[in-house]
Amino acid sequence: MGRRNNKGTPIHGWMVIDKPLGMSSAKVVAEVKYKTGAAKVGHGGTLDPLATGLLPIALGEATKTSAWAMDGSKTYTFVIHWGRSTTTEDAEGDVVETSDVRPSPAQTEAALVHFIGDIEQMPPAFSALKIDGERAYKKARRGEKVELKSRTVTIRSLKVLKYIDNDHTEFEAECGKGTYIRSLARDIALHLGTVGHIAVLRRTRVGPFEIKQAISLDSLNDLGHNYALNSYLLPVETALADIPALPLTGPQAERLHQGQTVRVLDAPDGPCLAMADGKAIALATVDNGEVKPQRVFNL
Known part of the structure; x- marks a missing residue:
């Protein structure tokens, strides 16, 4: 089947694949990239070719969170x-x-x-x-x-x-x-x-990904429209389930997205996921009330 989306289409999120027997993780990544047309694709932890099962695939900005999936249990x-x-x-x-x-x-x-x-x-x-x-x-x-x-x-x-x-x-x-x-x-x-x-x-x-969320590679052949693809995608921040979310106002989110620090009240020191209006803005760290962006999401 041909590619269902134009090459380089901005697709962001996680897709959970049930890897078939005999296929390498790299081959699965290549198949997903071909069938979705996503510009950037990676995975959240290698599986041996003779293993089957859950292989989280990161698309677009989700690739910035791959390390957290790999580090998960x-x-x-x-x-x-x-x-x-x-x-x-x-x-x-x-x-x-x-x-x-x-x-x-x-x-x-x-x-x-x-x-x-x-x-x-x-x-x-x-x-x-x-x-x-x-x-x-x-x-x-x-x-x-x-x-x-x-x-x-x-x-x-x-x-x-x-x-x-x-x-x-x-x-x-x-x-x-x-x-x-x-x-x-x-x-x-x-x-x-x-x-x-x-x-x-x-x-x-x-980590937070479970086999019940997985789809087969063959099912990607049935994608005829972008909305069908989106039905298979999990949010970019899915791999960051263990990182506390920090809600920001619109102006705060804009400054953080531009790489600037912002000040907040009553936020514990340490890593956080900056959110605004239900959307992931950046992975950041809080130090004595000052929020510094580490990885900004372009969503």
Whole structure:
């Protein structure tokens, strides 16, 4: 299907896509840009090609808030395939180790407490982390040794959803920025005296974005008018749900939009989202009653 809007059309907001299996996040961004004609498009957190689920797409001025989406907590459902570890720690890689050990439901439940809270995690060799300026996965694909440093990540919750069969168990995890679910699955298996890899991975939440808000890429083919596109858009400020809103008057908003500082009463110090007449004006900081713009929205 052709582009539904003229190239470079000023479209601002968030679109939540249910990423299909096998497609990269960058490809999804390119598809959305092509089908909407938006001038600027980005995403709020990469998903592996073999993962499905929620991929927030920022259009226009919403791209200025992408970092807040990336920093938000995320929820995943995933299936561990017990007894096989792979080069990539998911179903795409070659099997490198096998085990006949299968954890019981009771053993699995008891193990999860060890992975809740702040934990040390070694990222997978097949990851987008950089080593001497090069992505780790590129080195791994060439068969080179990949040496990454462990790092502290936060697992807010972790539970079993379903014992599918002797070889597969489904989990749900809520985690903080930088967590690799592939590494979590690997480490759970090792803790249980076996090996394992991710067989299925699906993201269901990123910060304030939820999977129930998501649409398929195919549904964008049905857009025939701008109002149809707008029905899929969430406001620019959606990713900023955790930042307190600061209401301004019209004149105050105008000055802030021009990069000037304004004074307010009874506003707590710290970051804020300056709003006027229900519209986002700027990301700003308050310091002793003085509001300074940091990122101005041109809406």
